[in-house]
Amino acid sequence: MTPPLHLSLAGQAVDVLREQVLTGKIPPGSRVNEVEVAQQLGISRGPLREAIRHLASERLLVLVPHRGAFVPDAGADDVRALFELRTALECAAAELAASRRTDVDLVRLREVCAESRRNYRAGQPFPYRLDLAFHQALLDAARSPHIAEQVRLVQQRVVLLRSGLEDDPSHQQASMEDHDELVRAVEDGDAARASAVMRRHLSRVCAQMLASLGR
Template identity: 35%
Template sequence: MISTEFTGGTDAGQASSLPRSERAYQQLRAAIQAGQLSPGTRLREVELAESLGLSRTPVREALSRLESEGLVVNEPNRGMMVTQLDASMVSELYVMREVLEGTAAALAARHATDVEISLLRDIVERDLSMIDDPDRLAANNRLFHETLHRCAHNRYLLKTLRSLHESMALLGRTTLSVPGRPRSSYEEHLALVEALEKRDPALAEQITRRHIQQAYKVRLSLWIEEQSSS
């Protein structure tokens, strides 16, 4: 069953006024991002329609849209399912993260306002109160990166990064659940903020690329562990 509370950031009143296909899309996408529909989960139109309280047509349209975004795949002999990433796909995601987020950091060093950089520092400092809570820490981490992306002040880069991070939802549990990673991630974020405060684009990009590389190493170890136990 899918909880109808998943409305992609839309409140209940607004969700009820949306077209049915849009409502189905937002709820399914949010369920995938929240891990309620995990990678490999079969997506049957009849069951989803019943769970969402909708007819099959808007659900079918929503699944088609999710397929075009790479969150859902139509497997021969298996039907629609939440996309499962293999090792090469995980690597490709992190390569793009390194390139795009490194660029965003360099642009932020040039274009972010002092207030925006101060906000990034505030977000980083909140990490210290969440070290032992991976879920809250992951949410704060997403906020930090989303804020960094906006600080680049490049609408086309922002759109591309949003699309990339939609696919990141397929990766499963946060790397911040790995012992030691929360502290090192905090230190990496703090170093990035300091580079932004210095208005040093090259250093900001270098630190961000190294941060993503470290995250990828942890992610790959998690992926291998999960494959070994499945």
């Protein structure tokens, strides 16, 4: 099975490496040794290099000439700067969603909110998965593939920054209420309000992350 069975070796390597980076299995600050990881994955250095460059293009790795690829470990400034970009993208998405959403989009959004609420009432910790699902549903409603793609990349970087941070239960309710209000604005087709709520929501999430980093 030397040739691409279903996905090229490079493509498979991208998936495996991304997983390992995002879950913190390869901790921030550490280096990715080409020969070592290549043997580990059972592939040659060529495809692995392509995978590394790909993840570098997603900013999940940083390349240093003649030194190799490193998992970036970010400070507070990076978090702030990254959330500036995320806010720009997701506020635009919220506006578009408010003006383009269909009934199916609303059903989906309400569904995610309902699941979050069930989860909350059951005393379960608010899984980050549900937060991602909500934002994804909003992006679907916005129907802007390019914006959606960029948001996906940014969220991925946020996940990387979050690796090693535990969910803070105290902010679950606030996030849920933000989501609910966002859905109402989108329902009303109120683009300006949707944008404003999203901005406040992300500002809150950013502040929480900064607080978690500080500890």
